[in-house]
Amino acid sequence: MSNSSAKKEEAKVPEPTLRRLPWYLSNVKLLKQRGERFVSSTQISKEINIDASQIAKDLSYVNISGRTRVGYEVDTLIAVLEDFLGFTESHKAFLFGVGSLGGALLSDTGLRHFGLEIVAAFDVNPQLVGTSLNGIPIFHSDTFEQKRVEYDVNIGVLTVPIEIAQSITDKMVAGGIKAVWNFTPFRIRVPEHIVVQNTSLYAHLALMFNRLNFNEVKK
Amino acid sequence: MSNSSAKKEEAKVPEPTLRRLPWYLSNVKLLKQRGERFVSSTQISKEINIDASQIAKDLSYVNISGRTRVGYEVDTLIAVLEDFLGFTESHKAFLFGVGSLGGALLSDTGLRHFGLEIVAAFDVNPQLVGTSLNGIPIFHSDTFEQKRVEYDVNIGVLTVPIEIAQSITDKMVAGGIKAVWNFTPFRIRVPEHIVVQNTSLYAHLALMFNRLNFNEVKK
Numbered sequence: 039m040s041n042s043s044a045k046k047e048e049a050k051v052p053e054p055t056l057r058r059l060p061w062y063l064s065n066v067k068l069l070k071q072r073g074e075r076f077v078s079s080t081q082i083s084k085e086i087n088i089d090a091s092q093i094a095k096d097l098s099y100v101n102i103s104g105r106t107r108v109g110y111e112v113d114t115l116i117a118v119l120e121d122f123l124g125f126t127e128s129h130k131a132f133l134f135g136v137g138s139l140g141g142a143l144l145s146d147t148g149l150r151h152f153g154l155e156i157v158a159a160f161d162v163n164p165q166l167v168g169t170s171l172n173g174i175p176i177f178h179s180d181t182f183e184q185k186r187v188e189y190d191v192n193i194g195v196l197t198v199p200i201e202i203a204q205s206i207t208d209k210m211v212a213g214g215i216k217a218v219w220n221f222t223p224f225r226i227r228v229p230e231h232i233v234v235q236n237t238s239l240y241a242h243l244a245l246m247f248n249r250l251n252f253n254e255v256k257k
Numbered sequence: 258m259s260n261s262s263a264k265k266e267e268a269k270v271p272e273p274t275l276r277r278l279p280w281y282l283s284n285v286k287l288l289k290q291r292g293e294r295f296v297s298s299t300q301i302s303k304e305i306n307i308d309a310s311q312i313a314k315d316l317s318y319v320n321i322s323g324r325t326r327v328g329y330e331v332d333t334l335i336a337v338l339e340d341f342l343g344f345t346e347s348h349k350a351f352l353f354g355v356g357s358l359g360g361a362l363l364s365d366t367g368l369r370h371f372g373l374e375i376v377a378a379f380d381v382n383p384q385l386v387g388t389s390l391n392g393i394p395i396f397h398s399d400t401f402e403q404k405r406v407e408y409d410v411n412i413g414v415l416t417v418p419i420e421i422a423q424s425i426t427d428k429m430v431a432g433g434i435k436a437v438w439n440f441t442p443f444r445i446r447v448p449e450h451i452v453v454q455n456t457s458l459y460a461h462l463a464l465m466f467n468r469l470n471f472n473e474v475k476k
Contacts, residue, residue, distance in 0.1 A: 056467055060460040064419045064442040071420060086444040124466030125459070142361035152459040153466060193469070200283045201290060217469045219461070224287075225280040225305040231472055235465040239456065240344070240371040241279040242438070246454040247343030247372060248275055250412070250436045253450055 055096045056123075061086055062093065063119040070112045078109030125153045130191045131219070133159040134206050135198030136166050136176055139221055139239070143195060144171045157189050179206075183213040192216040200224040274315045275342075280305055281312065282338040289331045297328030344372045349410045350438070352378040353425050354417030355385050355395055358440055358458070362414060363390045376408050398425075402432040411435040419443040 065085050069077050079097065083090035097110070102118045104110040120126050133140055133156050143149070144159060160179045161167060167178045177185055185191075194215040198206050203224040210218060217233035220226055223240045284304050288296050298316065302309035316329070321337045323329040339345050352359055352375050362368070363378060379398045380386060386397045396404055404410075413434040417425050422443040429437060436452035439445055442459045 050471055051467060053464065056464045057460050060442045060457060060463055061444040065444070068419060068443075087446065088444075123463035124470070125463070127466075129466060129469075138365050138367040142365040145364065146357050146361040148357040149458070149462070152462050154462055193465070200287060216472065217465050219465060223279045223283040225284070225307075227306065233465055233468040233472060235461050235468075237456070237458065237461050238279060239368070241276050242454050242456045243368070243371050243373055244279055244342035244344070245272065245275045246412070246436050246438055246452055247346075247348060248270060249452040249454075250348075251343070252269055253435065253452060 051099045055099055058088065058092075058096050059100070059119060059123060061088075062097070063116065063123065066110075066112055066115050066119070070116065075112055076108045076110065077112055077115065078104065081109065123153075125151070127153055128155050129153050129193055130155050130157045130189060131193035131195055132157065132182070132186070132189070132191050132215075133174075133195040133197060134161075134179070134210065135196065136161040136163070136171065137197060137199070140195075140197035141171060143197060143221070144174050147172070154193070156195065157191060158185060160185075179209075182209065186213050186215070193219065195219045195221065196226070197221045270318045274318055277307065277311075277315050278319070278338060278342060280307075281316070282335065282342065285329075285331055285334050285338070289335065294331055295327045295329065296331055296334065297323065300328065342372075344370070346372055347374050348372050348412055349374050349376045349408060350412035350414055351376065351401070351405070351408070351410050351429075351434075352393075352414040352416060353380075353398070353401075353429065354415065355380040355382070355390065356416060356418070359414075359416035360390060362416060362440075363393050366391070373412070375414065376410060377404060379404075398428075401428065405432050405434070412438065414438045414440065415445070416440045 062082055065082055066077055079090040079093040082093050100118055100122045102110060102115060131154055133144060136159050144156060156174055159174055159176045160182055161176055162179050166176045169176055192215060194210040196203060196207065196218055200222055203222045203226055207218060207226045207228060211228055211232055218226065218228065220234055220236045223238045226234060228234055281301055284301055285296055298309040298312040301312050319337055319341045321329060321334060350373055352363060355378050363375060375393055378393055378395045379401055380395055381398050385395045388395055411434055413429040415422060415426065415437055419441055422441045422445055426437060426445045426447060430447055430451055437447065439453055439455045442457045445453060447453055
């Protein structure tokens with residue numbers, strides 16, 4: 039992993055803060071495009087409807103200080119936020135399960151701009167093994183442990199069918215993976231020191247359908 | 258929208274419940290594959306580390322009742338959950354912005370199995386307009402209002418650059434879109450009656466990187 043700096047010794051940043059920081063980042067990037075050189079938490083607050091005091095508090099976790107009246111320097115704030123969020127570093131990852139969603143993620147070059155580089159994918163389908171997608175090689179799942187050492191990867195993206203979500207996770211962890219980005223709707227179990235980030239597109243869909251339905255009925 | 262039943266008149270289901278229900282669904286599907294015919298909340302609880310009382314409470318929002326000792330019938334629970342979560346209905350959607358992520362989502366046929374059918378996409382890139390991806394036509398953004406009436410769509414998937422995230426959202430809402438699935442890291446503003454579901458892959462990445470870093474330091 040990176041060797042970078044003091045931030046590592048700081049307290050654990052609350053999850054809600056980590057969820058809001060990317061909003062501030064994209065907002066400040068926009069203000070920069072509009073020619074702004076300084077930005078205050080009050081200004082960000084107006085743009086995105088979050089309390090200025092909350093924004094200031096969130097930004098206090100990041101190593102930047104604003105100046106009274108002028109606020110934060112836009113360029114510095116962008117650089118510091120990108121660094122803090124890990125977007126400037128390249129984090130190598132493996133992807134497990136080159137189905138429809140897995141293939142789509144391999145094709146999404148946008149992830150690279152946010153620090154995730156999928157360097158190889160794994161599957162058992164003989165029609166896929168040995169080929170590549172978007173320049174990313176697809177290996178047989180059995181070769182994972184060997185490849186992990188070779189590539190020095192510690193993030194795994196999980197896009198397999200739910201039936202094997204747990205067994206593949208167990209394999210990943212046994213092979214040395216430290217963080218699992220779980221795209222399956224399955225709630226995987228991992229040892230305590232392993233990071234899991236759940237991104238279930240289907241859970242988000244369910245939420246959206248439900249609210250849409252609810253609004254339709256209210257009318 | 259659908260005409261289906263009594264669930265519509267019920268109380269608003271809490272968001273955490275809606276986020277957990279897909280976990281139960283995938284878990285129960287797995288139990289079915291293993292040949293189980295009945296399942297209790299205690300059983301689900303053991304599999305996914307959530308309190309049985311919480312599971313029972315969550316399932317009380319769904320129109321199903323378990324029987325003492327035997328629990329819920331697996332087939333019925335799956336059917337009722339899929340219906341409740343909106344996965345059995347087809348919800349038509351438009352996608353805005355056929356960049357890397359937008360293109361990836363158009364290629365992901367998995368969304369269809371969970372009730373979302375992207376029927377058309379919009380962009381302004383002359384190299385894309387008039388073509389199609391995975392059988393989905395790409396139209397010029399200017400034709401959106403006309404196409405919306407034609408296709409009778411009320412969900413919009415937002416995968417445009419952040420600079421135009423707000424203006425495209427405004428256009429969508431003005432044109433009659435009722436729910437926005439926002440994949441941009443930008444916090445869009447909408448009128449109160451419009452549903453927004455944020456799925457920022459980049460925010461999730463930031464969270465994962467941060468926790469990974471934190472664990473590395475603890476060692």
